[in-house]
Amino acid sequence: MTQPRHPIISNLASSRVKKGKIVSAKEAIRVIRNGDTLAISGFVTTGIPEEIIQALQCEFLETGKPRDLTLVYTAGIGDRKDKGMNHLAHEGLLKRVIGGHWGLVPKLQKLAMANRIEAYNLPQGVIAHMYRDIAAGKPRTISPVGLGTFVDPRLEGGKVNACTTEDLVELIEFDGKEYLAYKTFPIHVAILRGTTADLDGNITMEKEALTLEAQAMAMAAHNSGGFVIVQVERIAERNSLSPRAVKIPGILVDCVVQASPENHWQTLSSFYNPAYSGEIRVPSQSMEDMPMGLRKVIARRAALELRANSVVNLGIGMPEGVASVAHEEKVLDYLTLTAEPGVIGGIPSGGLDFGTGINTDAIIDQPSQFDFYDGGGLDIAFLGLAQADRFGNLNVSRFGESLTGAGGFINISQNSKRVVFLGSFTAGGLDVSIDNGQLRILQEGKSKKFVRDVEQITFSGKVAAKKGQHVVYITERCVFQLTDQGLLLTEIAPGMDIEKDILSQMDFRPQIAEKLITMDTRIFLTEPMGLKKELLELPLAHRLQYQSEDNTFFVNFEGFSIWREEDILEIEETASAILAPLGHKVAAIVNYDNFRIHPELLDTYIEMVDRLVKRFYTGVTRYTTSAFMRMKLGDALIRRQVAPHIYESPEEARKALEILKP
Structure with a gap:
C-alpha cells in the first residue's frame, strides 16, 4: 500500500517555484518531527552530510525538538571524537539507534551502554539491503548472514542493552535451511550527500569518494512517504547535468542544502583527494x-x-x-x-x-x-x-x-x-x-x-x-x-x-x-620474500596431466613450492580426481626441477606420494637437475620403502619408465 507523503512536503511546493529545491540546512531539518525514523548516509569519515547533522544538533539544543528519533545507519559515521553521528548523541533527541558499527561514535556508544537509548547492532550489509527492501515494500530482509552470531535471536538478536526489548530479528526456515528475517520499517527522513545538484534536485557524485547506498536510501524514504534531504557542494542550472552522471534522480529528492566548504570535506581528514574520486591515478x-x-x-x-x-x-x-x-x-x-x-x-x-x-x-x-x-x-x-x-x-x-x-x-x-x-x-x-x-x-x-x-x-x-x-x-x-x-x-x-x-x-x-x-x-628476514614468483606459479590443475595414448600421468612440479600441509592435501585430491575415474593404474613421471618444500613437511609429502603410488601407479620415475634434491627426495622415499627412481634428465626418466611399465 502506498504510504501517505510527509505532511510538510505539500506545504513547500509553492515556495519552490523560484528557487527550486534549494533551502538552508536550518530550513531542511525543520521537517523532522518527533518520533521520526531518520536514516543518514556516510562510511567512517567519508561522504558525511556534516552541515545538516550540525544543524539538527543546534535545533535540538536551542528548542528541545525534534525528540525521540530513531537513527539508522550502516557503517560507523564519525571521527571517534565529535563529528558525524557524535553530534546527535543527546539524550532526548534519540530514542533508538540501529547501526552497523559503533566504534567511531563514542558519544552514541556511551548513551547505549548507559541504557539511555534503545540500541541495536545489525550487520552492515544487511542494513544496506534493508533500504532496498523498504523501498520495494517488503516486510522483511531475509538472509543467512548472522546465523550463529550475536545477531541470531537464539543468542542476543542484535540487541545492545537491557532497555532494548523489541525483536527485530526472527529465525525462519526455507527448504530445510535456516535464515534470519530482519524486520523492515518506514524511513521518515533520509539525509544524504552528493557533489552537484540542479534546481530540480537531480544529484551527481563526481567528487565523492563513495556512492554508498544513497539511491536506495532516497527511494526507501520516498516510498515510505518520507522526506529526502541532500547536502551538496554546488548548484547547477536545470537540464545541465548528464543523465548518466545522476546518482539520485530529482523525483526522489525533496530539498537540497548547499554546504559551506568547511562542512563538505571529501572525508573528515581529506578536504579533497582527486585520486579517491577516480579523477586521477597516482603512482x-x-x-x-x-x-x-x-x-x-x-x-x-x-x-x-x-x-x-x-x-x-x-x-x-x-x-x-x-x-x-x-x-x-x-x-x-x-x-x-x-x-x-x-x-x-x-x-x-x-x-x-x-x-x-x-x-x-x-x-x-x-x-x-x-x-x-x-x-x-x-x-x-x-x-x-x-x-x-x-x-x-x-x-x-x-x-x-x-x-x-x-x-x-x-x-x-x-x-x-x-x-x-x-x-x-x-x-x-x-x-x-x-x-x-x-x-x-x-x-x-x-x-x-x-x-x-x-x-x-x-x-x-x-x-x-x-x-x-x-x-x-x-x-x-x-x-x-x-x-x-x-x-x-x-x-x-x-x-x-x-x-x-x-x-x-x-x-x-x-x-x-x-x-x-x-x-x-x-x-x-629483512629482504623481500620473493612472493611474486610463487604467486605466478603454474596452477596445480595444469601441472597434472593424463595422456591416454600411452597411459602415462605427467606431474610437472618445476618451480613448485610446498609450504603448507594443505598444499599436500590439494595435490592428493587433484591427482585422485584425475586418476580414480580411469578405473586402472597408470605409469607416472614427475619433474622436480627447482622444486621446493618446507623441510618439516617432507615426510608428510612422501607419505602422500606412497598412497598415490599404491593406489594408482604401475610404476613411477622422477627427475631433477639438482643433485641435492635427488639426494633429499631419494633418502625420504627409501625411508618409506618407496623405490626412488630419481634421474638427472627427462630422457633418462622416460627410458626407465618404459622398463617399469607392465
Whole structure:
C-alpha cells in the first residue's frame, strides 16, 4: 500500500517555484518531527552530510525538538571524537539507534551502554539491503548472514542493552535451511550527500569518494512517504547535468542544502583527494614499505595465503598491512583488492579514510558490493583478530563496556571462500624483536586474546566448520586452522617455545598438529620474500596431466613450492580426481626441477606420494637437475620403502619408465 507523503512536503511546493529545491540546512531539518525514523548516509569519515547533522544538533539544543528519533545507519559515521553521528548523541533527541558499527561514535556508544537509548547492532550489509527492501515494500530482509552470531535471536538478536526489548530479528526456515528475517520499517527522513545538484534536485557524485547506498536510501524514504534531504557542494542550472552522471534522480529528492566548504570535506581528514574520486591515478610507488616488526611479520604470513587472480577484502587495522606487503612484493597487479562500501580494484586506504581507495577499477553502490560478498564472490578475506576461543569463534564487536560493533565483518567472514584472521597473540603492551630470523618476546601483553569463550560471537566457528569453510588464524608467533573440533595449532615461529610462549598464554589447550612446522623463515628476514614468483606459479590443475595414448600421468612440479600441509592435501585430491575415474593404474613421471618444500613437511609429502603410488601407479620415475634434491627426495622415499627412481634428465626418466611399465 502506498504510504501517505510527509505532511510538510505539500506545504513547500509553492515556495519552490523560484528557487527550486534549494533551502538552508536550518530550513531542511525543520521537517523532522518527533518520533521520526531518520536514516543518514556516510562510511567512517567519508561522504558525511556534516552541515545538516550540525544543524539538527543546534535545533535540538536551542528548542528541545525534534525528540525521540530513531537513527539508522550502516557503517560507523564519525571521527571517534565529535563529528558525524557524535553530534546527535543527546539524550532526548534519540530514542533508538540501529547501526552497523559503533566504534567511531563514542558519544552514541556511551548513551547505549548507559541504557539511555534503545540500541541495536545489525550487520552492515544487511542494513544496506534493508533500504532496498523498504523501498520495494517488503516486510522483511531475509538472509543467512548472522546465523550463529550475536545477531541470531537464539543468542542476543542484535540487541545492545537491557532497555532494548523489541525483536527485530526472527529465525525462519526455507527448504530445510535456516535464515534470519530482519524486520523492515518506514524511513521518515533520509539525509544524504552528493557533489552537484540542479534546481530540480537531480544529484551527481563526481567528487565523492563513495556512492554508498544513497539511491536506495532516497527511494526507501520516498516510498515510505518520507522526506529526502541532500547536502551538496554546488548548484547547477536545470537540464545541465548528464543523465548518466545522476546518482539520485530529482523525483526522489525533496530539498537540497548547499554546504559551506568547511562542512563538505571529501572525508573528515581529506578536504579533497582527486585520486579517491577516480579523477586521477597516482603512482603506486608512493606507498612506503612497512618497517620490520610485529605488524609486518603478521602481514607477511597472511600474504602467503594469497593466490593469483584472487578477489580480496581487507579489513581495517592489522589486515591493511597485507596490501603494503603485496606492494613490496610487487604482486598487487595480480590481485583485485576490494572494500565493502563499493571500492573494487586499486589500493584501499587506511585509517580514518578506510573504505576509500586510489587507482580503483570501479566504485559501485554498497548494497551491490554486499550482494557480491554475500553470494560468495570473495576468494579470500583478511580480517582482524581481537578475541578467539576454543571453538574458533571470533569476537571483534564488544569487550566489556566497550561497544565496537560488527560493521561488515559478519557478511564478509561468513561468505568469503577463505578467511584469514590476523592479529597479535596477546594485547596491551606486547613488545617483540626479530633478530637473525628469530622472534623474541621482550614484554608479554597484559591481556590474553585466546580465551575459553569469547564475550560475543561475531564469527561462528561452528557454522564455518559445518560448511567446510577454510579458516586460518595468524599471529606473530603461531598459526591455527579451524577444524570440526575447534582450533588446531599448525605452525610456530622460529625462536618460540610452545609451552612458555604459546600454551601458557591461552585460556584453553588447542589441538596440536601431529607434525607442527616452523613458520616460513622468510617472514622474519629483512629482504623481500620473493612472493611474486610463487604467486605466478603454474596452477596445480595444469601441472597434472593424463595422456591416454600411452597411459602415462605427467606431474610437472618445476618451480613448485610446498609450504603448507594443505598444499599436500590439494595435490592428493587433484591427482585422485584425475586418476580414480580411469578405473586402472597408470605409469607416472614427475619433474622436480627447482622444486621446493618446507623441510618439516617432507615426510608428510612422501607419505602422500606412497598412497598415490599404491593406489594408482604401475610404476613411477622422477627427475631433477639438482643433485641435492635427488639426494633429499631419494633418502625420504627409501625411508618409506618407496623405490626412488630419481634421474638427472627427462630422457633418462622416460627410458626407465618404459622398463617399469607392465
